[in-house]
Amino acid sequence: MATLDLKSIGKSFGDAQVLHDIELSINDKEFIVFVGPSGCGKSTLLRIIAGLEEATTGSLLIDGDDVSDAHPIDRGISMVFQSYALYPHLSVFENIAFPLRVAKLSKSVLEDKVQRAAEILQLTDKLNLKPGQLSGGQRQRVAIGRSIVREPKIFLFDEPLSNLDAALRGDMRVELSQLHRDLRATMIYVTHDQVEAMTMADRIVVLNQGRVEQFGTPMELYHHPATKFVAAFIGQPNMNFLPATVTDVGDAGLCVQVDAGPALVLPVESAGVSAGDRVEVGIRPEDITQGAGGLNINVSVVERLGGISITYGTTDGGTRLCAALGGTADIREDQKAELKLEPKDCHVFDSAGKVLRRRQAPVLVE
């Protein structure tokens, strides 16, 4: 069992407040990803959970016990650092054994645990090597090995894959997900890469300027982003935002006139908006199709990836737009094209960037 509760955690460095009133409740065995742009406070939040930084305000509860002032050992956490933080003068075996030596475990127990960790991470034949003799991926595994031998309640990962090349990152993502399933432990993972967040997380915490923008499952974040920030951050290529004016509020939804584009009736909860308000219509590139939809763009670049053609252009209203059209779409650079939006795929954000919740969205079968 390892639940983690953050109660109004705040952190300031001098005058600079980097975390504001963070409230999170993390369940046992969950894989949680903190994601956000650099400087959003995600690493600081992780370091507070680790005990490497002290929160200025608020408290931290593990399994219901207040551990705000406890040592990392007493919190039952272990951490994998972005730099791996391997001891260059120690062999792989000694690196993995380090926490056990600190805990003064007997020789046989220690060897047993290190061997078991090495087997899980396929490092058995590397135990006598020094970290300097290993590849990036192997060093990463040693760092993970060092964190699992202690059998902590909560694993913390600080951007563990950011030093690896793209192919290896993909492999390690799968391995980490596998590890999470095998160890059945609570894991908290920090990254700035939304693909890592989407693929690995049970739930994602999107942080922006020291505040939680949204906390939910990857599919919730994708289909029901709470703010424009989350909508823009999650999904690749990024969501488009078209300025529009509300013309009417009816039972069927919100009637909007997209600037230099079509008039649409969007099925969203429209409480709080009235005719004449300015809003933004969010549409994901993959939800845009070619056809008579009243949205004309001047195509500037077409990236043909085979399966899809990522098309960049500008609307007549001057808004930049990206559409993921079919692989063989009849579209040319420096020509005009007409695009179509399905109302049910559209997200609407008010002038403050808050979403008007969609009534219809695909539901993932659990």
Added chain:
Amino acid sequence: MVHQQQVKPRRTAPLHLSQGVFASLLIAPAMIFIAVIVAWPLIETFRLSFTDARLGGETYVGLENYQDLADSRKFRQTISRTFYWMFLSVSLKLILGLIGATLLNAAVPGRGLFRVLIMPPWVIPIAIGMIGWLWLYNGAFGLLSGALQYIDVVDKSFEFLAYKRSAFYSAVVADVWVGTPMVSLFFLAAMQGVSRDLYEAAWVDGASRWYRFRRITIPQIMPVIVSMALLSAIWTFNSFEVIWILTEGGPRSASTTLIVDTYKTAIANFKFGEGAARAVIIVILLAIFSLIYLFFLNKVNKHYGVK
């Protein structure tokens, strides 16, 4: 008939030098410099050591100077005293240097100030520093003697440099005072090069301060410790000013090390030949140190994973 001017390539006459000669020409200035400043004096010293050169002239005496040294009980004492001096002084410099660096590396307010404050012993001219120590060690007016009387350790004034044993150890203390700051600064620089992540990782794993020092700091700075041990050994072996200003090697040779002995023989007593033989022995001993150092550095670098 139109005179056709022949077009000549306009460039300076080419030097028809082979690559080897050209390369030699390029390094010639450096070679000449080394030959004049290093090689010639070395060879001349070597030559002199086989003569009985004095102010009056010189004659070839073969190995006589070396034979005399080998037979001299006094010289053997000087050598063992030199090694004792070196061992004691270097050990103290390393230990105090390590402690100093650790304290200077600690996150305490005003550590920038402390880092500057340890510099003077090393920065001020040794002669000036030693005059300060002469006063400290002075029996009649010295601070140390006065302080010892005040706390009743001695009952009358104590002249530190007047007795064989106390003179030797007083010189060691002064030498350590001069040599420690630099050792400290090198250790400090090495400590600052150790990644913070290593300490944080160890701390998260529950390692105590001492454990982190022993298993991270020391191994990580070991190559620098080895380097400083050797460099410091050479400097201490050759440390001349400290001893000369404090005691001139006395009383009754109690603080005469090999370098002081060489100076006394060759310069003070004008026995250039005998002095040169001593100098050659110093060169041989230092060469051995250097070989040991290179051997160790290689091993240490391999062992501590410094690629």
